[in-house]
Amino acid sequence: MSLAPSSIAGELALRCTGLHRHLGQGEGRVHVLKGVSFEARRGQVYAIVGPSGCGKSTLLYLLGLLDQPDQGQIEINGKLMSNHDDVARTAARGEHIGFVFQFHFLMLEFTALENVMMPMRKLGRLPQAAMTARAHDLLEAVGLGTKTHRLGTQLSGGEQQRVAVARALANQPAILLADEPTGNLDAKNSGVVFDLLTRLAKEQGQAIVLVTHNAEIAQRCDFTRPMRDGLFI
Amino acid sequence: MSPNLRIAFRFLTAKKRAMFMSLSCTVLGVGLFIVTQATTSGFERFFTKTILGINGAVRIEDKIQDTMRSMAAAGASDSYFAQREGVKYIEGVEEALLIAEAVREFANVRGVSAVVRGNVQITSALKTEDAQIFGIKIEDHVRVSDLAEQITRGKLDDFRDSPSGALLGRVLADRLQLVVGDSFVLTSRGQSRRVHVAAIYETGYREVDKSNIYLQIGEARSLLRRPAGATFLQVSLFDPSRAPQDAAKMEQVLGHGAKPWQEREKTWLAVFRALRVSTMITVSVFTLIASLAMFNTLAMIVLEKTKDIAILRSMGYERRDITQIFLWQAGIVLAIGAMAGALLGAGVTWLVGQVPLPINGIFKTDRFIVTWDPNHYLAAIATAVVMVMVASLIPARRAARLEPGDIVRGTAQ
Numbered sequence: 001m002s003l004a005p006s007s008i009a010g011e012l013a014l015r016c017t018g019l020h021r022h023l024g025q026g027e028g029r030v031h032v033l034k035g036v037s038f039e040a041r042r043g044q045v046y047a048i049v050g051p052s053g054c055g056k057s058t059l060l061y062l063l064g065l066l067d068q069p070d071q072g073q074i075e076i077n078g079k080l081m082s083n084h085d086d087v088a089r090t091a092a093r094g095e096h097i098g099f100v101f102q103f104h105f106l107m108l109e110f111t112a113l114e115n116v117m118m119p120m121r122k123l124g125r126l127p128q129a130a131m132t133a134r135a136h137d138l139l140e141a142v143g144l145g146t147k148t149h150r151l152g153t154q155l156s157g158g159e160q161q162r163v164a165v166a167r168a169l170a171n172q173p174a175i176l177l178a179d180e181p182t183g184n185l186d187a188k189n190s191g192v193v194f195d196l197l198t199r200l201a202k203e204q205g206q207a208i209v210l211v212t213h214n215a216e217i218a219q220r221c222d223f224t225r226p227m228r229d230g231l232f233i
Numbered sequence: 234m235s236p237n238l239r240i241a242f243r244f245l246t247a248k249k250r251a252m253f254m255s256l257s258c259t260v261l262g263v264g265l266f267i268v269t270q271a272t273t274s275g276f277e278r279f280f281t282k283t284i285l286g287i288n289g290a291v292r293i294e295d296k297i298q299d300t301m302r303s304m305a306a307a308g309a310s311d312s313y314f315a316q317r318e319g320v321k322y323i324e325g326v327e328e329a330l331l332i333a334e335a336v337r338e339f340a341n342v343r344g345v346s347a348v349v350r351g352n353v354q355i356t357s358a359l360k361t362e363d364a365q366i367f368g369i370k371i372e373d374h375v376r377v378s379d380l381a382e383q384i385t386r387g388k389l390d391d392f393r394d395s396p397s398g399a400l401l402g403r404v405l406a407d408r409l410q411l412v413v414g415d416s417f418v419l420t421s422r423g424q425s426r427r428v429h430v431a432a433i434y435e436t437g438y439r440e441v442d443k444s445n446i447y448l449q450i451g452e453a454r455s456l457l458r459r460p461a462g463a464t465f466l467q468v469s470l471f472d473p474s475r476a477p478q479d480a481a482k483m484e485q486v487l488g489h490g491a492k493p494w495q496e497r498e499k500t501w502l503a504v505f506r507a508l509r510v511s512t513m514i515t516v517s518v519f520t521l522i523a524s525l526a527m528f529n530t531l532a533m534i535v536l537e538k539t540k541d542i543a544i545l546r547s548m549g550y551e552r553r554d555i556t557q558i559f560l561w562q563a564g565i566v567l568a569i570g571a572m573a574g575a576l577l578g579a580g581v582t583w584l585v586g587q588v589p590l591p592i593n594g595i596f597k598t599d600r601f602i603v604t605w606d607p608n609h610y611l612a613a614i615a616t617a618v619v620m621v622m623v624a625s626l627i628p629a630r631r632a633a634r635l636e637p638g639d640i641v642r643g644t645a646q
Contacts, residue, residue: 057642066547067638087551094549101641105544109243119548121236167548179641 012078013096013174013207014063015039019072021058032058034230035072040207042174045198047218048211050227056211057179059227063209064097064177065089077174094123098168098206100197102180105164108152112139112163115152119170138166142196158189165197169204176201178210182217190214237554240545241561244534251530252562255523256570259617262520263574264581266613269512271582274609275602277505281473283596284498286379287436289346289467290476292497293332293483294490295322322490329463332487341470341479344376347463349453353421355446357409364405366419366446368453377469380434380447387413387432396449398431402442406433419446419456426456437597501595520617523570524624527563531628535559535635542632543640552633559632563625571614578613 021033032055040046048056061067063074065081068089074082076096081089098119106115116135120126126134139148142162144155152160161181168176181197182190194217201208210221218224226233245252298321326332329347336345349368354361371393375381381389385403391413392398399419401411411417416429428448435442454460468483470476476493483491495502535542542555586603 061638061641064547066641067636090546090549090551093547097547099544099547101544103540105540107240107243107541107544109246118236118545121239122549122554171549 010044011042011205013040013042013076014209015075016059016063016069016082017073019059019062019069019074021055021062021067021069023058032230033062033069036227036230036232037072038063038225038232040175040209042205042207043202044223045201045208045221046210047221047224048209048227049213049215049218049224052213054227055230056227060177060179060209060211063175064099065093094119095171096174098171098173098176100161100164100168100176100178100181102183106152106155106160106167111149111151112144112155112159112166113148115163116166116170119167123171125171135166135170138169138200139163141200142166143192158185158192161185161189161193162196165193165200169200169206172204173206176206176208178208180211180213182212182214190217194220236550237557238561241558241565244538244541244558245562245565247534247537248530251526251533252566255526255530255621256566256573258519258523258526259567259570259621260574260577262516262523263571263613263617264577265516265519266513266616267575267578267609268581268585269516270509270609270612271578271603271605272585272601273505273509273512274606275604276596277502277509278604279598279602280501280505280596281494281498283437284494285469285473286383287438287441288494288497289377290470290473290494291468291480291483292492293326293336293466293468293487294464294492295324296327296489297321297484298323325462325464326466326489327462329461329466332489333466335487336466336468336483339479339483341472341475343469343471344373345469346370346373346377346467347450348374348465348467349450349457349459349462350464351421351453351457351459353419353446353456355405355409356418356420357411357415360409362405362408364419364444364446366421366448366453366456368448368450368457370450374447374467377467379436383434383436384432385435387430389432392431392447392449395429395431396452397426397428398449399428400447401430401433402445403433403435404439404443405446406430408443419448421456422458424456424458426452428452435597437593437595439594517616517620520620523617524620527566527621528624528628531559531562531625532631534562535628535632538632539635539640542635543637546635546637547641555633555635556629559629560622560625563621563629567618567621571617574613574617575610578610 017037019033019036022029023032024030036059048059050056058067062069065074069082072082073080076092081092107118110118113132113135116138117131120131120134136145136148139145142165144159144162147155147159155163178197182193185193198208212218326347333345333347336342346369351366353364353366355364371389392400406412409417411430413430413432416427419426419428470479473494477495480491480493545555582603582605585601588601589599590601591599
């Protein structure tokens with residue numbers, strides 16, 4: 001199944017330069033990122049690896065505009081976003097960025113279909129029928145075509161994470177950020193979810209940046225960027 | 234349906250029991266507010282109707298003497314300014330016909346009746362009582378009062394057709410054991426006159442029913458030795474609520490004191506107002522509890538839904554969307570609560586209206602008086618909306634202030 005052309009593969013989707021970030025306050029204040037620069041192109045899969053506390057997730061949240069750097073710049077699709085206000089960054093997230101978290105974060109009162117439609121409803125680009133059709137296609141693509149009307153509570157952990165993948169791709173974002181997407185799954189489901197993520201994202205021409213501890217997953221990515229003490233090695 | 238409203242609907246189910254509590258309190262708050270307002274204002278309006286039916290909307294009385302002109306005529310003195318605002322009155326309305334004609338020119342005036350009033354003694358075969366006579370021209374007076382509807386025994390036509398006929402209040406007639414057709418003697422200033430009971434009326438206002446006797450104006454003039462003029466003019470208005478403005482204008486134009494019914498009955502009206510406000514405050518406690526319950530419920534939902542808030546924010550939902558989602562929840566409960574509360578209020582108001590409750594004193598009724606006023610429903614709902622929405626704003630804004638990065642980082646660790 002192809003949900004969108006991948007003719008844009010290779011275009012620069014994301015660039016950050018000299019990112020600094022401190023966390024905590026007072027004596028507990030820690031310099032987590034110490035001038036990180038990074039770029040990601042569409043159609044490529046990037047793995048950020050490193051020991052716990054090295055700043056991987058902090059970098060990912062900065063790249064996803066969920067957090068703001070103390071210093072440095074972030075460009076999304078060639079547009080400088082790090083100095084924008086919350087409204088502009090939120091709009092950019094909805095339009096250009098998809099997230100997959102370690103703990104799927106499905107909204108459990110909603111069905112799989114409704115979860116996938118949630119970002120499309122906010123963006124409001126498609127009519128209702130088109131949104132439903134695309135959500136069905138995405139759930140079909142992640143192998144949940146027969147479980148579209150199940151609530152989050154009625155799905156297994158692996159299935160929930162696959163719904164989260166479909167949801168992250170709903171608005172055809174330029175960038176897909178995944179924080180330990182397989183960290184909460186067994187080996188079999190980890191492989192399934194990773195394969196889905198990379199296959200669908202490549203088909204749609206997304207730049208995928210994932211943070212992982214899983215060496216096997218990291219090896220299967222196009223690029224691996226190890227981190228230590230707030231810097232790429 | 235907007236995405237925010239859709240999400241709000243689903244979030245509502247997260248705390249069903251707590252939401253049901255908030256809903257119940259809202260229903261009770263709105264319902265009881267309506268019932269108490271319907272009953273208190275019911276009695277107030279009935280009292281007002283009774284008063285207007287007896288005394289009319291405006292009473293034009295004594296002539297105002299222009300003190301400033303008399304002082305000026307007397308020449309300047311040191312006390313000129315001190316007395317400048319002093320007002321003296323000349324008792325009664327001497328040019329009653331002319332003044333009545335002038336009053337009829339006011340747009341809001343429905344009718345004018347000249348009344349001659351005086352104190353008398355009434356003597357029946359059994360007893361003597363003090364009373365007041367009101368000399369009236371019945372054609373004029375029925376236009377400024379409910380006298381025609383207040384006749385309980387006898388006929389108004391008998392009064393109209395008989396110069397020696399009198400209308401007696403029910404209480405006075407009972408005390409003197411007089412019935413229609415009986416004769417009695419009125420005495421004033423050494424003069425006596427025998428009249429007969431043409432009809433008996435009952436206003437429900439005990440003070441009136443035990444002392445007021447209506448006579449033809451000619452009979453009253455003769456008995457009170459007042460060949461011309463009137464004690465006062467009773468005026469009825471198409472819109473009695475405008476009586477203070479009309480009275481002020483009449484006073485200015487006619488040079489006579491003019492009292493609106495709101496001023497005459499200000500003591501009773503103040504009592505009713507105090508009663509209405511105190512019940513409103515008491516009943517608003519339910520709405521206050523509803524708002525606190527809503528605050529508590531939403532605060533719990535915010536705590537429980539932090540991850541959902543983070544994911545919504547990561548999907549492009551703005552802070553104001555998050556605020557809206559939580560305010561929608563309060564709005565949905567409010568809408569259901571207001572509708573159910575209005576129905577409850579209407580139902581209980583109807584039931585209360587059936588309760589037998591004989592009252593006789595400042596008005597007469599044999600059951601609970603209620604009013605059906607859309608403003609009560611609007612006020613009840615507006616109170617609930619303000620209190621619940623203000624209480625909901627705090628958790629809603631707190632939810633909107635949550636930083637998605639902090640939430641996700643906290644969960645991921």
